[in-house]
Amino acid sequence: MPRVNPPEVDRVAAAQAAVAARRARAAVKRSVADRSRTALDVAETAWKGQGGPESTLRVRELLTSVPGLGPVRAAGVMERLGIADAKRVGGLGVRQRVRLREFLLEREGASPERARLVVLAGPTAVGKGTVSTHIRDNFPGVLLSVSATTRDPRPGEIDGKHYYFVDHAEFDRLIAEDELLEWATVHNQNRYGTPRGPVDAALDAGDSVLLEIDIQGARQVKRAMPEAVLVFLLPPSWEEMVRRLVGRGTESPEEQQRRLETAKVELAAQDEFDHAVVNDDVARAAQEVVDLLAVPAAR
Ligand SMILES: Nc1nc2c(ncn2[C@@H]2O[C@H](COP(=O)(O)OP(=O)(O)O)[C@@H](O)[C@H]2O)c(=O)[nH]1
Ligand SMILES: Nc1ncnc2c1ncn2[C@@H]1O[C@H](COP(=O)(O)OP(=O)(O)O)[C@@H](O)[C@H]1O
Numbered sequence: 001m002p003r004v005n006p007p008e009v010d011r012v013a014a015a016q017a018a019v020a021a022r023r024a025r026a027a028v029k030r031s032v033a034d035r036s037r038t039a040l041d042v043a044e045t046a047w048k049g050q051g052g053p054e055s056t057l058r059v060r061e062l063l064t065s066v067p068g069l070g071p072v073r074a075a076g077v078m079e080r081l082g083i084a085d086a087k088r089v090g091g092l093g094v095r096q097r098v099r100l101r102e103f104l105l106e107r108e109g110a111s112p113e114r115a116r117l118v119v120l121a122g123p124t125a126v127g128k129g130t131v132s133t134h135i136r137d138n139f140p141g142v143l144l145s146v147s148a149t150t151r152d153p154r155p156g157e158i159d160g161k162h163y164y165f166v167d168h169a170e171f172d173r174l175i176a177e178d179e180l181l182e183w184a185t186v187h188n189q190n191r192y193g194t195p196r197g198p199v200d201a202a203l204d205a206g207d208s209v210l211l212e213i214d215i216q217g218a219r220q221v222k223r224a225m226p227e228a229v230l231v232f233l234l235p236p237s238w239e240e241m242v243r244r245l246v247g248r249g250t251e252s253p254e255e256q257q258r259r260l261e262t263a264k265v266e267l268a269a270q271d272e273f274d275h276a277v278v279n280d281d282v283a284r285a286a287q288e289v290v291d292l293l294a295v296p297a298a299r
Contacts, residue, residue, distance in 0.1 A: 024053035025061070032065035035291075039066045040104040046089040047097060055090025059083050059100065066107065068275035068292075076271070077103060106227065107274070117203060117225060118293050119211045121218040122233030123263035125245035127279040131233060132212040134286040142293055143202040143209045148174060151190035154250075164195070182213065182220035187255075187262060192217070208293040215266050218273070229292055232273035236280045 031037040046054035063074035081099040136144040148164040183193030202209045221228050235241035279285040
């Protein structure tokens with residue numbers, strides 16, 4: 001026999017059910033944010049149609065729970081996928097499900113333990129070199145690619161460790177023989193490029209690779225290898241970035257000015273990247289990048 005309750009009992013029960021549903025959705029969002037579940041797993045569960053908290057979660061909430069996807073990027077993704085702002089995961093049409101599935105597959109990788117190619121780029125003096133050196137020294141499981149460059153070595157730089165220092169003829173040969181995964185002229189001065197061989201060998205062996213290169217190079221890598229993860233390193237503020245550039249003292253005032261002009265253009269490109277990491281603290285920023293590489297931390 002169906003139960004008949006006085007209206008206020010129904011209202012209380014409905015309010016309690018709404019609170020329980022909200023809590024369950026919040027738990028789902030937390031599990032994605034702390035990476036104990038992937039967003040794709042949540043979506044697949046919703047699409048099995050059992051009506052749990054996964055299916056009543058809004059797509060916007062699911063996407064913003066994914067580490068590195070803020071509200072602005074999530075809105076951009078939804079627009080690209082043709083999903084209206086208020087849509088719930090369980091209420092998506094077949095085509096929307098296919099598009100969201102493909103997006104999450106690419107974003108989260110088929111397996112979280114798979115070796116990854118991560119590209120770290122960002123404006124001048126944000127600390128790219130400092131963060132990647134910290135990773136090289138503390139996370140031996142990551143291969144930090146050594147670039148070839150036509151610039152002269154600075155005092156203390158070692159050929160083969162910091163860069164392969166080559167002349168223009170050798171750089172031309174590397175390009176002609178397709179030995180570079182990407183290359184670019186940086187700050188209108190010298191050419192820099194990533195040797196393809198060591199990157200391919202490391203990925204084939206299941207090791208993750210980190211490239212610390214400029215933004216033009218990052219774009220080329222994404223075109224050649226769409227599964228690469230692009231990370232944009234951000235300064236805590238513009239003023240702090242200027243302080244770091246000036247404090248480093250390796251460029252003349254004219255060169256600093258030129259780099260700051262380039263930095264404005266580069267900062268405008270941050271939305272092209274998959275993740276943004278703020279370099280307020282070197283060890284913390286490095287850990288965030290390493291998490292994206294999906295390698296176990298050094299003990
Ligand atoms: N495209 C590309 N850029 C690179 C490569 N290696 C280094 N760079 C970039 O070249 C720029 C200048 O590097 P560097 O001469 O070491 O100067 P610093 O970064 O100012 O200390 C930086 O933005 C690097 O990220 C590379 O292999 N390819
Ligand atoms: N998190 C940080 N806090 C304070 N200073 C930093 C931080 N990261 C880097 N720096 C300093 O900022 C300057 C620029 O860093 P660097 O790694 O040379 O930048 P990039 O390689 O991006 O040009 C250096 O003097 C470095 O010691």
